[in-house]
Amino acid sequence: MTVAVWEAVRRRPDRFLRSLWPLRAWAFLLSGTVLGLLLLVVLALLLAVGLGLSVVGVGLLVLAAVPVAGIPVAALERRRLRIVEPVPLPDPHASLPGAGAWPWLRTRLKERATWRELSYALLHAVVFTAAGLGFTALLAFSAMLLVTPVIVWAIAPDTVMLIPGRSISDPVGGLPGTAAGLVGLVLAAYAGGLLAGAQVKAAQLLLSAREEDLGRRIIELTRSRARLVDAFEAERRRIERDLHDGAQQQLVALTMTLGLAELELRGQESAALPLIARARGEARQALEQLRSLVRDIHPQVLTDHGLAAAVEELALRNPVPVTVDIDLPRRLPAPVESTAYFTVTEALANAAKHSGAAAVTVRGRLVGDRLVLEVGDDGRGGADPSAGSGLQGLADRVAILKGRLIVTSPVGGPTRLRVEVPCSA
Known part of the structure; x- marks a missing residue:
């Protein structure tokens, strides 16, 4: 993943100084320093209280809150990163609507993202806070040197201002300090950009959703739909x-x-x-x-005799003549048979209502470990899944079983519907 502030420094270093990037980096680092100091105090208090009360058992609850303390910090950091990073970081956590405190805590402690966020919180509290304090000192000292003539003018002639190596008693003598302050601000601009980019890179590595997190969420979503x-x-x-x-x-x-x-x-x-x-x-x-x-x-014949018999019974009641050619060597899993049956039902209903077909064919075979079902008619075609024909719902139902539905329906016909469902799903 690219870092926007680093790219701005690398492409046009001269334009970087004239842009808003230095100010954005400074705002990011200064706010992060304040947040890091508060975070360091909170983590120290949690550890101290937890260890101190662990002898009576209450401290264990406090210590359990330490790992999840990185979650709100990470959520705040993802928002704060928008100061210097236009691309938002996705939340790696799965949503838990309506979950109680203990189920929420158990789930979060099992997620790797929680421990990565805790690592980032510790890194932020110690390393980035120390770096932010050093940068703040550099920025403050450079700003003070920049306004040296003003300071000398304000306190002279009653007081002599002392700077390293010399004494200044008039504003003109403070001009070298102004030059040094300008150099310091230029260094602070580039240093701030590099340091902000380092923190953004660490956040991208530790706070963003990884493929394994997205994979688990997809699996859980599929299971939920099932x-x-x-x-x-x-x-x-x-x-x-x-x-x-x-x-x-x-x-x-x-x-x-x-x-x-x-x-x-x-x-x-x-x-x-x-x-x-x-x-x-x-x-x-x-x-x-x-x-x-x-x-x-749910036809009883589907439960008792299987898909072929259920489709043949369905064909007898269909107003359009239907030719059924389903040859299966064995009974299929109930979800596969149910999905295939209702796919044929919807296809025959569409053919009778919308296509103007004179004949429909239904063919089914078991190819390897996949049921391949084809329904065709000689109607006018033009079937559109987005037009409310029920095909989108069938596609979603087939997708739950890791199958796919393919519809070919050019204007003028014919219409061909092909369903492939793995029997092991």
Whole structure:
């Protein structure tokens, strides 16, 4: 990673002096010196109190706070670095929304970034603070020499100003001090830039997110998405079970009761008989709709007989003729079968609603350890995943299983949808 202040010094040293870079470096170093002194005092107090109270056990809690003390320091440093570094440093920590104090502490102590931040805090408190104090002394002494004539004018003739090697009693005699102050400020400008760049480089090495941190966060994000999908599947099956065992059975009982009532009134002159017959027909229609809804939630044939049988049943109910060619040597993992089934469901629904297709083909094979599923139609094409067709949701679902979805749909057709899902995911 490049350091902006170093690049400014290296490319145009003369322009560096006329720019705002020296002032920015000075502001960064002076504020860092103040922060480093405060940090040194806080760390010393934490260690002293923790060691002093460790005999009664309370000190262990104080000592546990020492490693995580670098976290707020690092957060402040990432903000303060923007004074001299335009590229912000990413936070290496994973977010923990809603976590309690102990889970938060355990997680942070397990992260390598926490210990890197503690190392930076110690480095800042000792090394950079000492360097900042030396730089502050250089800057203050140079500024004092720069205004030597003014100081001499203010205190002469009553007092004689003494500088190393000579005594000055008039402003003109202080001009050499002004020249020395200018030289000192030039040195402070370059020294400040180099020192600020060194601190930025240390921060980039210790405070920024590394590939291993990002890798763990990606893995955790993938696991979180997978857990959400599993929870969604469990909730969907619970709804299916409740509908099948509850509402569906009640509708069956209602249909039977209405049928018995119709039999009792048959042959009698009753105005209620047509109403009962109509109610029975509506109850039967509601039962059929409920059964269709249950099948769409999670078809039982998919659980009992696998993907090929479930797709064949789906093809029989599709308004567009579907040719199914799925040849699998064995049953696949349940998440893979479920993802493949609902991909076919969405593809057939899109073909029936939007494509104007006259025929659809579904082909599935197991290539190595990957399920390769292809759905094609002879419709008008032009399918756009961003147009709300459900393809983006399918792509996200397939991505959770480390698979991919490829859609080819030129205007005029045909449309080809290819899904590849590793069975080991």
